[in-house]
Amino acid sequence: MLAAYLVGAVLVWLFRAYLFGLDTYGMFSPILEAVINLLLPLYAVGGLLAVLVLLGTPWGGKAAKEGLQKVGLVNHAGEAPALIAKRQDTDNPRLTVWEFDPCGIPMGEWEDKRARIETALNITIAKMTWAEGRKIIRVYSAPAESDFPALLPWKDKYLSPDNFVLVLGESLTGPVSVNLANIPHILLGGSTGSGKSVLLKLLLMQALRKGAEVYIADFKGGVDFPKVWRQKCHMCFREDTLLYVLGQLVAVLEARKGWLEEAGCKDLDAFNEATGEGLPRLVFACDEVAELLDRTGRSKEDRDKLNQIEGRLATLARLGRAFGIHLILATQRPDTNIIPGQIRNNMDFRVCGRAESVLSGIILNNTSAAEQIPKDARGRFITGDGTVFQAYLFDQERL
Numbered sequence: 316m317l318a319a320y321l322v323g324a325v326l327v328w329l330f331r332a333y334l335f336g337l338d339t340y341g342m343f344s345p346i347l348e349a350v351i352n353l354l355l356p357l358y359a360v361g362g363l364l365a366v367l368v369l370l371g372t373p374w375g376g377k378a379a380k381e382g383l384q385k386v387g388l389v390n391h392a393g394e395a396p397a398l399i400a401k402r403q404d405t406d407n408p409r410l411t412v413w414e415f416d417p418c419g420i421p422m423g424e425w426e427d428k429r430a431r432i433e434t435a436l437n438i439t440i441a442k443m444t445w446a447e448g449r450k451i452i453r454v455y456s457a458p459a460e461s462d463f464p465a466l467l468p469w470k471d472k473y474l475s476p477d478n479f480v481l482v483l484g485e486s487l488t489g490p491v492s493v494n495l496a497n498i499p500h501i502l503l504g505g506s507t508g509s510g511k512s513v514l515l516k517l518l519l520m521q522a523l524r525k526g527a528e529v530y531i532a533d534f535k536g537g538v539d540f541p542k543v544w545r546q547k548c549h550m551c552f553r554e555d556t557l558l559y560v561l562g563q564l565v566a567v568l569e570a571r572k573g574w575l576e577e578a579g580c581k582d583l584d585a586f587n588e589a590t591g592e593g594l595p596r597l598v599f600a601c602d603e604v605a606e607l608l609d610r611t612g613r614s615k616e617d618r619d620k621l622n623q624i625e626g627r628l629a630t631l632a633r634l635g636r637a638f639g640i641h642l643i644l645a646t647q648r649p650d651t652n653i654i655p656g657q658i659r660n661n662m663d664f665r666v667c668g669r670a671e672s673v674l675s676g677i678i679l680n681n682t683s684a685a686e687q688i689p690k691d692a693r694g695r696f697i698t699g700d701g702t703v704f705q706a707y708l709f710d711q712e713r714l
């Protein structure tokens with residue numbers, strides 16, 4: 316439309332004598348011609364400026380700003396974020412990327428108002444990230460009607476060929492995975508029935524298939540782990556056994572430390588490559604770690620034992636990465652001080668299922684994150700970076 320406007324202006328200017336009948340105004344003709352000569356270029360320049368302004372404002376920018384204003388995503392001055400650009404995602408054509416100038420609104424507030432932003436923009440948000448050194452907020456969206464399947468059965472072809480990548484499920488942006496070689500420990504949270512035990516086992520199954528040795532603490536006598544698990548994993552059914560096993564893992568850590576130092580290798584993979592040793596990764600898992608570490612009503616002797624268990628877990632959490640020793644801990648209890656900071660702070664990959672705000676705050680440092688998971692969703696989780704995904708459901712009898 317603007318191009319037609321500009322072409323029209325040029326044509327009018329070229330044929331001005333004919334169009335305005337300049338010759339017919341006698342002595343006023345030169346004045347009229349001068350006025351037209353001045354006005355038409357001004358008209359063209361005005362059009363050009365309009366083009367430039369429109370090019371700088373993406374399609375729908377005004378509506379997006381108004382929508383966000385209406386749902387209350389505003390800064391102290393009452394200003395809503397400005398849309399800078401909107402495009403199709405190059406990696407995943409199903410997604411649209413919205414780039415906003417956040418106008419000083421912190422990411423936490425975007426997360427808190429996620430559902431309202433979805434309504435305002437009529438989209439389903441797949442994830443939100445900072446870009447360009449926190450100058451821009453990128454919102455990755457799918458069409459509003461997009462949803463996760465209620466069930467995503469596990470298929471063996473999903474097993475990652477990469478060392479030591481474990482896959483968890485699928486988000487709207489694609490598969491969600493974690494590489495234990497880079498992020499060594501995983502903390503899973505979720506209220507009862509959220510699907511965290513199934514997710515924990517999904518991760519352990521992949522670790523086993525990749526050649527890791529798996530250690531499981533389970534004080535319910537193994538009822539949660541069918542026979543096939545007990546055959547393939549080292550099970551700890553009692554606190555004494557657990558203390559002993561954790562002691563062994565710390566001893567392995569110390570031994571590996573010496574070997575790596577001697578060989579001048581920075582981590583387990585480098586050591587295995589340099590020496591051809593093939594030392595396995597060791598994974599320790601506990602489905603209810605808050606329960607395990609709870610001292611309430613326990614005798615002095617038991618509390619001493621739990622202190623030692625906690626100390627050994629903390630050592631593994633702090634030093635395990637380089638030596639290929641990993642923790643995967645799950646909890647459903649929203650007790651802030653039961654998982655000690657020195658363990659929790661070293662668990663960098665955090666995932667939370669359906670949960671109350673306190674548990675969501677403990678796992679993800681964001682009390683409203685887990686609200687994005689519908690109450691009836693099973694196996695639906697959100698990661699620390701705000702990615703929602705549906706976990707693969709696998710048959711735990713077929714380990």
Ligand SMILES: Nc1ncnc2c1ncn2[C@@H]1O[C@H](COP(=O)(O)OP(=O)(O)OP(=O)(O)O)[C@@H](O)[C@H]1O
Nearest residue numbers: 466506507508509510511512513693694706707708
């Ligand atoms: N990924 C999934 N997809 C679909 N359904 C799932 C998924 N994971 C779990 N479920 C369903 O949810 C039920 C509860 O799962 P799970 O036992 O893992 O929950 P939980 O959070 O560990 O609860 P609890 O702590 O009480 O054991 C399962 O029996 C299964 O029917």
